[in-house]
Amino acid sequence: MTDAVKTDPRAGSTLIEMMAVMVIIAMLASLVGVLLPGTGRGRLKALTLQTAAMMRRERLVAVLTGSSRRISLDTSARTLVGDSGVIAIPRDVVVDVVGVDETWAGRQAVVRFEPDGASTGAAVKFSWDKVRYEVDVSWYNGRVAVDLQ
Numbered sequence: 573m574t575d576a577v578k579t580d581p582r583a584g585s586t587l588i589e590m591m592a593v594m595v596i597i598a599m600l601a602s603l604v605g606v607l608l609p610g611t612g613r614g615r616l617k618a619l620t621l622q623t624a625a626m627m628r629r630e631r632l633v634a635v636l637t638g639s640s641r642r643i644s645l646d647t648s649a650r651t652l653v654g655d656s657g658v659i660a661i662p663r664d665v666v667v668d669v670v671g672v673d674e675t676w677a678g679r680q681a682v683v684r685f686e687p688d689g690a691s692t693g694a695a696v697k698f699s700w701d702k703v704r705y706e707v708d709v710s711w712y713n714g715r716v717a718v719d720l721q
Contacts, residue, residue, distance in 0.1 A: 615662065623696060626643065653679060659700055691711055
C-alpha cells in the first residue's frame with residue numbers, strides 16, 4: 573500500500589514572496605556596483621562630458637558678457653576650477669593637460685576663453701585602465717570637441 577502524502581493547499585511560496593526576494597537581490601546587486609572601488613568606464617565618460625560642458629558654458633558666458641573666462645587645474649585638490657564651478661577628478665584617473673604654460677591663482681592654466689569666442693586652445697586627456705577620453709578646445713574659434721574612443 574502506498575501512503576498518500578497529504579499536502580496543504582496553502583503550503584509553498586506565493587508570487588508576492590518571490591517578488592520580494594527578487595527585489596532584495598536586485599537591491600544588493602546594485603549596491604555592489606556602487607561600492608566597488610575605482611572609476612570605471614562610465615564614470616570616466618561622465619567626467620569627460622562634464623568637463624566639455626563646463627568649457628562650453630565658460631565660452632558662452634565669455635561671449636555673452638564680453639569678459640574673459642578661465643578654467644584651471646588644481647593639482648593638489650584634483651579639481652578643474654572654472655569661473656562657473658568645480659569638477660572633482662577621482663584619484664585613479666590620470667589627467668594630462670596640453671595648453672597654456674601659465675599659472676592662475678596658484679593653479680595650472682588649462683584654457684582661457686575670450687569675448688570674441690576664441691580661446692588659448694587646450695587638450696585635456698583623462699585616462700583610466702587603458703581607457704582614454706579627450707576634450708579638445710580649438711584656439712581659433714573656441715570650439716569644444718569630445719573624443720570618446
